[in-house]
Amino acid sequence: MRYLPHTQEEIQDMLEKTGHSSLEDLFASIPADCRMNTSWDLPEAMTEWELNDHMAALAAGMKVNERSKVFVGAGSYHHYMPETVRHLMGRSEFLTAYTPYQPEMAQGTLQGIFEYQTLTARLLGMDAVNASMYDGASALAEALLMGLRVAKKKNKVAVSQAIHPHYRAVAQAYLAPTSYELVELPILEDGRTDLSSLTDMDDLAAVALQSPNFFGVIEDLEQATQVIHAAGSLSITCFSEAFAYGLLKNPGQCGVDIVCGEGQSFGLPRSLGGPGLGMFGCRQKLVRNLPGRLVGETKDLDGKRGFVLTLATREQHIRREKATSNICSNQGICAMTAAAYMASLGRTGLREMARLNYDKSEYLKKELIKAGAQLTFSGPTFNEFVVHFTDDFRPVYDRLLQKNIVAGLELGTWYPKLQSHYLFCVTETLSRQDMDTIIEEIKA
Amino acid sequence: MNKTPGTSGLILDEPLLWEKGKPGRHAMSIPSSDVPAAPMDESLLGAEVDFPDLSEVDVVRHYTRLSQWNFGVDTGMYPLGSCTMKYNPKINEKHAATPAFAAAHPMLGDTHIQGVLQIMYELQHFLAEITGLDAVSLQPAAGAHGELTGMLIFHKYHTSHNSRRSKILIPDTAHGTNPASAALCGYKAIPVKSNARGMLDKNDVAALMDEDTAGIMLTNPNTLGLFEQQIREIADIVHAKGGLVYGDGANMNAVLGVVDAKKCGIDVLHLNLHKTFSTPHGGGGPGAGPVCVTKDLEQFLPVPRAVKEGDTYRLMTDQSQSIGRVHGFHGNFGVLIRAYSYILSMGAKGLNMASQLAVLNANYIRAHLKDTFHLAYETPCMHECVFSDKNQHDYKVSTLDIAKRLIDYGFHPPTIYFPLVVPGAIMIEPTETECKDDLDQFIATMKRIAHEAEHQPELLHNAPSRCKVKRLDEVTAARCPCLIGTAQADD
Numbered sequence: 001m002r003y004l005p006h007t008q009e010e011i012q013d014m015l016e017k018t019g020h021s022s023l024e025d026l027f028a029s030i031p032a033d034c035r036m037n038t039s040w041d042l043p044e045a046m047t048e049w050e051l052n053d054h055m056a057a058l059a060a061g062m063k064v065n066e067r068s069k070v071f072v073g074a075g076s077y078h079h080y081m082p083e084t085v086r087h088l089m090g091r092s093e094f095l096t097a098y099t100p101y102q103p104e105m106a107q108g109t110l111q112g113i114f115e116y117q118t119l120t121a122r123l124l125g126m127d128a129v130n131a132s133m134y135d136g137a138s139a140l141a142e143a144l145l146m147g148l149r150v151a152k153k154k155n156k157v158a159v160s161q162a163i164h165p166h167y168r169a170v171a172q173a174y175l176a177p178t179s180y181e182l183v184e185l186p187i188l189e190d191g192r193t194d195l196s197s198l199t200d201m202d203d204l205a206a207v208a209l210q211s212p213n214f215f216g217v218i219e220d221l222e223q224a225t226q227v228i229h230a231a232g233s234l235s236i237t238c239f240s241e242a243f244a245y246g247l248l249k250n251p252g253q254c255g256v257d258i259v260c261g262e263g264q265s266f267g268l269p270r271s272l273g274g275p276g277l278g279m280f281g282c283r284q285k286l287v288r289n290l291p292g293r294l295v296g297e298t299k300d301l302d303g304k305r306g307f308v309l310t311l312a313t314r315e316q317h318i319r320r321e322k323a324t325s326n327i328c329s330n331q332g333i334c335a336m337t338a339a340a341y342m343a344s345l346g347r348t349g350l351r352e353m354a355r356l357n358y359d360k361s362e363y364l365k366k367e368l369i370k371a372g373a374q375l376t377f378s379g380p381t382f383n384e385f386v387v388h389f390t391d392d393f394r395p396v397y398d399r400l401l402q403k404n405i406v407a408g409l410e411l412g413t414w415y416p417k418l419q420s421h422y423l424f425c426v427t428e429t430l431s432r433q434d435m436d437t438i439i440e441e442i443k444a
Numbered sequence: 445m446n447k448t449p450g451t452s453g454l455i456l457d458e459p460l461l462w463e464k465g466k467p468g469r470h471a472m473s474i475p476s477s478d479v480p481a482a483p484m485d486e487s488l489l490g491a492e493v494d495f496p497d498l499s500e501v502d503v504v505r506h507y508t509r510l511s512q513w514n515f516g517v518d519t520g521m522y523p524l525g526s527c528t529m530k531y532n533p534k535i536n537e538k539h540a541a542t543p544a545f546a547a548a549h550p551m552l553g554d555t556h557i558q559g560v561l562q563i564m565y566e567l568q569h570f571l572a573e574i575t576g577l578d579a580v581s582l583q584p585a586a587g588a589h590g591e592l593t594g595m596l597i598f599h600k601y602h603t604s605h606n607s608r609r610s611k612i613l614i615p616d617t618a619h620g621t622n623p624a625s626a627a628l629c630g631y632k633a634i635p636v637k638s639n640a641r642g643m644l645d646k647n648d649v650a651a652l653m654d655e656d657t658a659g660i661m662l663t664n665p666n667t668l669g670l671f672e673q674q675i676r677e678i679a680d681i682v683h684a685k686g687g688l689v690y691g692d693g694a695n696m697n698a699v700l701g702v703v704d705a706k707k708c709g710i711d712v713l714h715l716n717l718h719k720t721f722s723t724p725h726g727g728g729g730p731g732a733g734p735v736c737v738t739k740d741l742e743q744f745l746p747v748p749r750a751v752k753e754g755d756t757y758r759l760m761t762d763q764s765q766s767i768g769r770v771h772g773f774h775g776n777f778g779v780l781i782r783a784y785s786y787i788l789s790m791g792a793k794g795l796n797m798a799s800q801l802a803v804l805n806a807n808y809i810r811a812h813l814k815d816t817f818h819l820a821y822e823t824p825c826m827h828e829c830v831f832s833d834k835n836q837h838d839y840k841v842s843t844l845d846i847a848k849r850l851i852d853y854g855f856h857p858p859t860i861y862f863p864l865v866v867p868g869a870i871m872i873e874p875t876e877t878e879c880k881d882d883l884d885q886f887i888a889t890m891k892r893i894a895h896e897a898e899h900q901p902e903l904l905h906n907a908p909s910r911c912k913v914k915r916l917d918e919v920t921a922a923r924c925p926c927l928i929g930t931a932q933a934d935d
Contacts, residue, residue, distance in 0.1 A: 018804070035707070059545065088503070107911075137769070274550075275729075276773075321632070
């Protein structure tokens with residue numbers, strides 16, 4: 001096996017030094033009743049070339065693939081990825097390093113994560129951003145737990161039903177064994193969250209909205225945060241499409257206290273939903289309650305600028321069971337990738353690309369309405385929106401699939417009331433011609 | 445002695461991203477619009493985000509220079525105990541980047557994505573085979589996430605048996621994340637002390653285990669690199685009181701093909717694919733922490749999981765006792781592909797051989813260094829060995845100094861000051877992918893450092909001297925945290 005460097009002669013020499021009679025003898029301390037005594041049902045080892053063929057065959061089994069035009073976002077978005085970002089982040093000095101426990105030989109990772117924290121803080125309008133969480137969903141769960149920690153004696157958190165259903169499911173799973181209560185807030189006609197029940201709730205530590213929400217609808221974060229604060233709760237905003245903040249007012253500007261969401265749009269492939277990037281930030285006054293790793297700037301013995309992992313006293317290896325989270329490994333290289341992507345876009349590029357996403361989705365929205373579709377929600381949207389059709393859309397969907405176009409996502413699975421309502425997403429990767437093909441097929 | 449790899453070279457400085465660039469530069473092609481500009485409600489519009497404008501060359505030089513300040517497994521030996529820093533095969537990167545897999549959308553119907561579902565299904569099967577357990581969830585995104593998933597399963601299991609339990613036993617030789625994971629599920633961690641041989645004693649467990657205790661979380665081999673010989677009896681004690689046994693599989697690299705987790709009495713076990721199954725750690729992730737369970741606990745696993753019906757793969761969500769979801773989609777799928785690729789490359793014999801050589805390498809280092817550095821326990825070790833700085837105390841040299849001096853010689857230091865049961869611990873895990881020549885060089889270097897400690901301790905106190913930076917002021921960093929850069933993009 002090419003990954004195992006030992007020659008037979010070396011193995012013999014080494015066994016002699018350790019005082020073992022054979023390789024098996026190294027395991028003499030393991031009791032007989034703990035031993036594996038059946039042979040594994042695993043395929044024979046493949047050569048690199050056999051493995052390439054095997055993977056190619058699996059790839060061929062993907063009916064929807066890299067050539068498909070996918071008008072589906074719902075938490076996982078197709079954006080163009082510069083070759084430079086892919087190339088640089090594939091450098092093994094970054095990729096094959098561990099968490100930077102020895103800062104003197106990990107300054108590349110540390111400066112890179114510090115830059116990620118900074119650019120992300122600017123994007124979201126937050127004072128501090130951590131070195132990443134697993135994904136948008138677990139970031140929401142951690143944000144709710146953080147809200148409960150900060151509020152101390154309060155016992156309840158509220159989440160909008162317009163938050164990605166999978167994110168809500170993860171939050172539920174995290175909170176299930178605790179004594180905390182998770183309540184859901186209904187959706188208004190315009191697709192925004194109904195906050196009217198907040199005034200009747202006491203004991204509410206935090207309220208979480210998603211903006212743009214699962215339906216693509218942009219919440220009125222400023223107004224919502226005022227209502228949430230008036231109810232004595234912390235305001236949490238989550239998101240699944242980071243590009244939105246290239247165009248929209250950021251949550252910080254709207255007074256939000258904690259922001260959490262998915263950064264996959266910034267340079268990461270969809271890859272069946274992972275690895276993604278949990279972005280997580282908060283206001284200065286909440287920093288010591290922040291979960292996860294943080295990189296900070298400092299100086300070395302000669303007064304030279306350098307970076308280290310810091311505020312570790314919040315973390316599990318020091319605070320043990322009183323830690324702000326159990327997270328250890330996070331999504332390191334994904335955070336670096338997002339930083340390289342944000343740096344590649346720059347101030348002007350981010351704005352142009354976000355605008356392009358908005359304009360394209362507005363074009364499709366308008367054309368679909370002209371072709372007879374009805375908007376499900378009246379609120380403003382970013383690059384996703386929900387429509388329904390008077391006639392059954394399924395035959396059109398199937399015909400488009402034959403043309404390698406995935407025309408939206410039917411929402412009945414997640415929202416029974418939205419059976420035969422379709423969530424469409426348009427990013428810069430889809431052309432006017434692709435959109436016109438959908439319209440032609442509807443009219444056909 | 446042999447020459448060491450450490451030497452000094454030209455290091456180029458590089459400012460922070462926002463300290464360079466000029467407004468108007470681009471490092472990414474922006475497509476021109478083929479649709480009319482749409483009107484937008486001005487009240488929703490934010491200001492432009494304060495990112496620097498850089499050229500493509502600016503970005504490329506920036507990250508290339510940063511990368512040169514880093515040390516990875518591809519650079520050299522990285523014997524970080526408990527982290528299994530083995531070689532990360534390059535072919536796995538190619539497979540993870542397969543265009544059809546990279547483009548796979550997580551919300552589409554099963555028939556659209558058969559290729560990736562087959563990978564999930566087969567990987568679930570491989571991991572069940574390898575551990576000896578019955579069912580697997582691939583969702584957890586890291587080891588600690590696997591632990592949390594395991595604790596959620598414990599909780600749900602007890603609830604389903606109309607039992608509310610408030611405590612959990614955690615040995616002092618378990619992984620650092622265990623207490624925090626248990627605390628998230630409301631369990632109070634009850635520490636169990638290891639004995640003079642560095643192992644758990646069944647009598648200590650019996651004395652603490654009761655019907656208010658959900659079970660035990662143990663790491664086997666433990667963080668001292670020792671196999672818990674009484675695990676079978678300990679599991680029986682825990683089970684007899686209605687508890688469950690959680691196995692932290694972070695150290696699985698020691699026992700592939702040797703130990704059967706189910707026969708050990710383990711009910712739930714997580715694996716770290718970024719350790720045992722060779723996926724790169726990325727300077728802190730992403731990893732993957734799949735959870736394997738016995739048949740009895742299968743009903744509690746997160747949903748969805750991949751199943752096979754006839755020739756079709758499907759995502760199964762109907763499982764009424766499930767703890768729900770722990771990840772937005774299907775876990776770190778890109779990491780799962782790499783592990784799948786690794787298992788197919790190694791085969792059963794290769795995986796077993798990897799463990800044998802990992803244990804051989806650790807024992808070889810132990811045998812060579814035990815007369816130089818103080819060995820914490822005399823018990824035979826598995827894939828890692830733990831020394832301490834006890835022999836160097838007289839020279840006022842600490843574990844930290846020894847670690848920093850190793851950097852000058854071109855080695856990543858071992859894990860230090862962990863496990864906590866060994867004061868000044870130096871925890872060395874060479875892994876199977878280090879060849880004898882490199883081990884010999886490492887051993888010679890450790891001996892040289894021990895000699896320096898005695899005769900020229902200032903060399904250790906002043907180390908490292910060959911990196912971009914010297915020792916960093918971590919105290920000030922924590923006291924006055926500077927977590928984001930303050931300079932403006934165009935300054």
